[in-house]
Amino acid sequence: MLKNTSKLLKSLGPGMIITASFIGPGTVTTMSQSGAGFGYSLLWAVLFSIIATIVLQEMIIRLSLVTREGLGEAIQDLFAHKVGKLILVCFTLIAVTIGCAAYISGDLIGTSLGASYLLHLPEHVVAPIIGLIILLIGLFGNYQILEKIMIGLMVVMGIIFITTMIIIRPDVIGILKGIFIPSLPDGSLLTVIALIGTTVVPYNFFIHSTAVHERFDSIKALRFARWDTIISISIGGIISAAVLISAARLMHGKKITSVIQLAEPLKPLLGDAAPIAISIGLFAAGLSSAIASPTGAAATISSLLKWDKGMNSKKYKTVFACIILIGMITSALGFEPLQVLLVAQALNGIILPTVAILIFIIINKKGLMGSHANNIWLNIIGGLVVLVVTFLGIYSLVDAINNFIHA
Template sequence: MESERPSGLKGKLALFLPGIFLLGFNIGTGSVTTMAKAGASYGMSLLWTVLISCVATYVMITTYGRFTLVTGETALQAFRKHIHPIVGLFFIVALTAGVAGSVMGVMGIVAEISFEWSKNFVSGGIAPIYWAAFFIGLVYLIFWNGRTQVFERSLAVIVAIMAASFVLNFLILAPPPLEVMRGLIPSVPDVPASETGGQGPLLLIASMVGTTLFSGLFIIRTTLVKEAGWTIADSKQQNRDALFAVTMMFVISAAIMAAAAGTLYAEGIGLDAPSQMITLLEPLAGTFAVSIFATGIIAAGVSSQFPNVLMLPWLLCDYRNSPRDMTLPNYRVMVLIISLLGLVVPLFEARPLFVMIASQAFNVVLLPATIACIIYLGNRADLMGEHRHTFFTNVILFAIFLFSMITGYMGFQGLLAMIGA
């Protein structure tokens, strides 16, 4: 029998809050900039990458979630206990390093977009540093409450704004349907990196995979499943929740790519800086469409900032198997330090787009290790019993592992091409 669920609208929303959290985590400014870059440079021809990545993400989310449903252990607890403590520490260090770069890039892009957008209302615009400080303060204020439910519900509102903005933008700016359908056929555009600002198709493909198939997503998923109190009896609910999350990931990612393909690519205009999404789109799409797009980008940045700043303390709690009490002084200081990294790009006037794309490609390096761990853990009869991986599950996981290795190699080759460009 499944555990009793609260009734009414609140109860129905609560069933999908873990999925909404994953959606907010996954669709950030890294996704927006990568998908927009792909659409502006290659039209819809790389949409197949998003589809395959979303299918693989669903498999990984449900597989990691199922492990926790059966064992009651989170991913890091299992790594430490059943593989080796060093494996758990490796993921903590690697994911924290990635998050640190993401926080800098996210706030840099959000601040730059907000600055350009504000020029429509304030002469000369509001400086990026003030926007970065505002959004950092907003996220930290919500974090200060310390309860996961507050994070999730705040995230649900922001994600709803983000999704509505990008879908509406798609309806206004979408390219012809036939072009969208052709993008589902796997192909690699034969365009030199020098013609697309140095970021060739190989690096973008790796970046798109990295921003969708993100290792941190699967590891945090196990924490959310455990905190929700789900057991193996809730397997159908966890699958529905995961399906909702990845479906929305695909829809939003495709909408962002289509908006850039239907405007910038159609006009033969590339994309080199986040602010160009505002300055280049406005004469092509109009102020209204650009305002919707800017709202979506800002919402995406803020929504991803929640799990970004929480990543390190949550990972530490998981590794130690200790309560996630975010009101403890050491965690509040930790989150404050990570949050303040968001001021780096506006203060030093760095260019965040390359940082975001390269960091998303770096995520692919972590992916093979993440897949290997769940293949090992999910096949252990002493842990999973009758619920251990079937032959079909193992085939799918090995296929995803191979896909991650290929895209990792492509990302490496893309980075070399960018350096040599």
């Protein structure tokens, strides 16, 4: 028993990277605004987003361990027609690369919010410095270093946000109602979509596929890879929910423009340490997301173009460097054009349901997956998740087009 538990704990890694990836400034801000605006009532959406992420990412690890290929290779193998394959590969490359490049500036700025408060420096000065640190990690690090950094950031986020939730003594009955009795208060639909959309991230499919190959040797490790995914993403859900619950308890009815506002009501409890604690948590969330953006672009391109050596490939590191350099320059200049972000949102609105549907199709190919193909219950659960993700993608696409027209 103890031996299996120890082995399980040692196998934690790829799932932690995915979790650290989706808990970024956007997630923290969205959870804060949700709690402040709607109290505990949207906690069910957080639970659904975590279940959806676990379901989709479990399919990824199963596919990766059975085929010993990346997600990009598996998608290519699905298409016999060269033109169709080329169109899909090019579209995915463009969509993910533009998305990561467009959002990296915001990730660095989000990271700098916490650091600038602690260092008393302007955000546009701190952001490129953080970008330089990430660039060095990408160029001179390897999978093991990335995994340790992401796990460390997860620990920091967990300590800060979960401890905050415990200290403030929230309404337990209200929390349970929010989790298990779904409701949709007036004006909350966009927030629900944002809550789920910040957790289910397209490039995380490719990151996870690459990370699984780096960490696990064969299908024999599937049980441990599954537990890694379930435990890691569940911890991420608890951290996300903790932010929402804290905002609901401390800031309900107030407008939140920055998560650092959570520090103000905590001052009677933590004194001058309150803003420092929240800033450290925000910095950890931002840094994990900022590392994930270039990692996602590099993992996606590497998989689709079938580059060897994974994260140690020079080509992989080149893509990583290009994305983070874009973020460093744009964050230093304060350049975050609305049109580029709307294009990225529109592309992600297409790529998320497309990739989710393709994963669902591949995982049901018995000739490829054998006994590890989906059974009827996994198909029911997976089918529901894919339908919801498809709706989110279409809604995001329509919203981006509408905003682009009226920009």
